Amino acid sequence: MNQANSTLNYQQVSIQNIELGMYVVGIAQQTCANEIKQTGRVTSKSQIQELHRLGVRSVWIDPSRTRQAAAQPQAVARDGGQGSSDNGKDESRPKQEQRIRRLYQEAKSMQVKLFRNLKKGEPVQVAELEAIADDLVDCIFDNRDALFCLARIREKDSYLMEHSLNVGMLLANFGRFLELERPILRELTIGGLLHDTGKIMIPDAVLHKPAKLSDDEFTLMKSHVTHSIELLRDAKGITDIMMTVAACHHERLDGRGYPHGLAAERLYLYARMSTIVDVYDALTADRCYKPGMPATAAFRILLQGAGSQFDEDLVRKFIKCMGIHPVGSLVKLQSGKLAIVVERNELAPLQPKVKVIYSTIGQHHLEVKLLDLARAGANESIESAVDPKAYGIDLRRYLA
Structure with a gap:
């Protein structure tokens, strides 16, 4: 550990000296017998108190990724996925959302730069994607709902970039649900960012027909x-997981996929995850030749292909991971009001937090109101998922 950290310029910091904004990469000393996996940027005193409670005496930090806490997305809190944003005591929601917007825009800019450089004939620079991938994984642990709300704001002309970014985030989110190790989540994210790089070689007339x-x-x-x-x-830093995502996201269990027609016995976990995630994002995105479909309709298509195209067990886990009503989807309440799902409730999947925006009875927009359907006194429940286009609603107006 000492030798590795010396090479990477990690620093050992006692629990008493941890400061907000520090990036924790590992535990240096602890009193309990079990290994505690704590990685991510520290943004609240409650996280430090939790480390102390668990017997942590000192940690390794990465100074190169330590920044001012006020300028960062919410950091990882390995406490069952509940970050400090849940109690609202550490920071206001608007500040958190601003940080997530900055992170998402930074990731989109990175994707634009990646494809622009590839078109110039420059090689893939995996190292340039590592930091943004780490930050996206961090955000998925604590603020994934807000992040995926932003991901619903799609531009038809930016499909290639946004699709690659969303596939990377969806893979990380799915991997987190499957309890994969954090380094794997990072590789899956980068694999998603890179999985469609070959489309720069396809003529625009075909790509955007x-x-x-x-x-x-x-x-x-x-x-x-x-x-x-x-x-x-031949790109420096490419791993087997990244290559699997790029090479196998169009393969099928029945061997009828491409480019190599690999069948089930040659398609392992990351390949099977990639096929599901890639199709789901493609189905729900607006394209130049078709509007995106609601998540529930995409789920039905995945279930129809389960066993032949997709791994059936993984499809069901993916749907559970995303939620019956995914963040960013539009639902109709029993009162006749329309609402956008903005935050999931893992303990009560049918009762998420929503933004009420429209009355189907009066056929007019409403003053936006945040409503937690799981709270006593909410007196509302979801009747069905609906297509925003059926009511002429532009979700970007409410998610931006």
């Missing part, structure tokens, strides 16, 4: 996976 592709065009489109493999194969 607003009609059904011809057989020849579809064959050309499918070649993007092979191009991705070629672009990533």
Whole structure:
């Protein structure tokens, strides 16, 4: 540990000297027998108190990732996924949301830079993606609902960039649900960011065609996976997990996928996760040739393909991970009001927090009101999921 940390310039800090904004990469000393996995940026005193309660005496921090707490997204709190934002005591919600917006915009800018450099013929720079991937994983542990609300704001002309970013975040979120180790979540995130890089080799006329592709065009489109493999194969820092996400997200369990027609016995966990996540995000996104569908409709398609195209057990776990009514989706309440799901309730999946925005009875917009359906006295429940387009509602107006 000492030698490794010396190489990486990690510093050992006692529990009494931990400050907000420090980035914890590991436990240096502790009194309990079990290993405690605490990584992430410290943003509240309650996190430090929890470390102290668990017997931690000192930690390793990464000075290069330690920043002023006020300028950071909410840090990871390994306390069952409940961050300090839940109690509202450490910071106001608006400040947290501003930080998450900055992080999401930074990630989008990184994606734009990645594809621009690739088009110039420059090699993939995995190292440039590592910090943003770590921050996204951090945010998913504590503020994933707010992050995925932002991810619902899609631009048709930016589909390639936004799809890659969302696939990376969805993979990390799914991996977290499956209790995968944090380093794996980071690699899955980067794999998602890179999985469609080969599309830079596809002519725009085919890539953005607003009609059904011809057989020849579809064959050309499918070649993007092979191009991705070629672009990533020799890139410094590419791992097997990253390559699996890029190479296998269009494979199928029945062997009818592409580019290699791999069947179930050759498709392992990360490949199976990638196929589900890639299709889900593609189905729910607005494209140049079709509007995105509600999450519930996408779930039905995944279930229809379970066993042939997708791993059935993983499909059901993915749906559970996302929630019956995913964050950012529009629902109709029994009162006839429409509301946007903004925060899930893991203990009561049918009773999330929502923003009430519209009356279907009066057919008019309402003053936006935040409502926790799980609270006593809410006197509301979800009747069904609805398509925003059916009511002419632009979700971006409420999620931005």
